[in-house]
Amino acid sequence: MSQSKVYNSAEEALKGIVHDGQTLAIGGFGLCGIPESLIEALRDSKVKELTCISNNAGVDDFGLGLLLQTRQIKKMISSYVGENKEFERQYLAGELEVELTPQGTLAEKLRSGGAGIPAFYTATGVGTLVAEGKETRDFDGRTYVLEHSLRADVALIKAQKADKAGNLIFNKTARNFNPDCAMAGKITIVEVEEIVETGTFDPDEVHLPGIFVQRIVLNASPEKRIEKTTTKAVEGA
Secondary structure (H helix, E strand, C coil): CCCEEEEHHHHHHHHCCCCCCCCECCCCCCCEECCCHHHHHHHHHHCCCCEEECCCEEECEECCHHHCCCCCEEEECCCCCCCCCCHHHHHHHCEEEEECCHHHHHHHHHHHHHHHHEEEEECHHHCHHHHHCEEEEEEECEEEEEEEEEEEEEEEEEEEEEEEECCECCCHHHHCCCHHHHHEEEEEEEEEEEEEEECCCCCCHHCHHHCCCCCEEEEEECCCCCCCCCCCCCCCC
16 A cells, blocks of 8 residues: 655655755745745755745745745745845855746746756847856747756645645645646645545646645645735725
């Protein structure tokens, strides 16, 4: 009988999987759909010299910002990093390697990596710093730049629901980079808010099949912090 994919804690789910010097793909868009408890467990594991592929770098005291505080990240491959002052400080001081990548290109790098495609051409970034040192080629009169796909040793992602076989359903926009990260990871660990028995989902409901998921951990009450709260004054108040 095969071993269960469900683990009792984020710490147990990471055990024996994460090591110094690895490349990790981490899901989320800003603070939406990030694997909160897995990131905290990664910090507590004290692994270091990590390369993190992620849309964002968290904020100073949440998300990947926790790993920046403890200096566990050596390099970030990201598209959106504007909300983290410690990220800025480390980068400007030469303490953190940064590979800024256009957002759509980053998504395609992960998707292609997961699909076994080693590289692809895109018009995004042509004529800018993004294309410096990269191969270019013309198709139908337009110049494209060659981008290499991304693979990760480990992917940490967040979903709303999983069955015990690892089939996943994401909650609306929290789907964001999570499926692409999962496919690009050699080993994928998912944090979910609900675990159900295998066979519960209608196959047509499944956003990501369980073949891409090796370990599952329950976090039924995530913090789901809001990056910036904007409110509108009530008239007459």
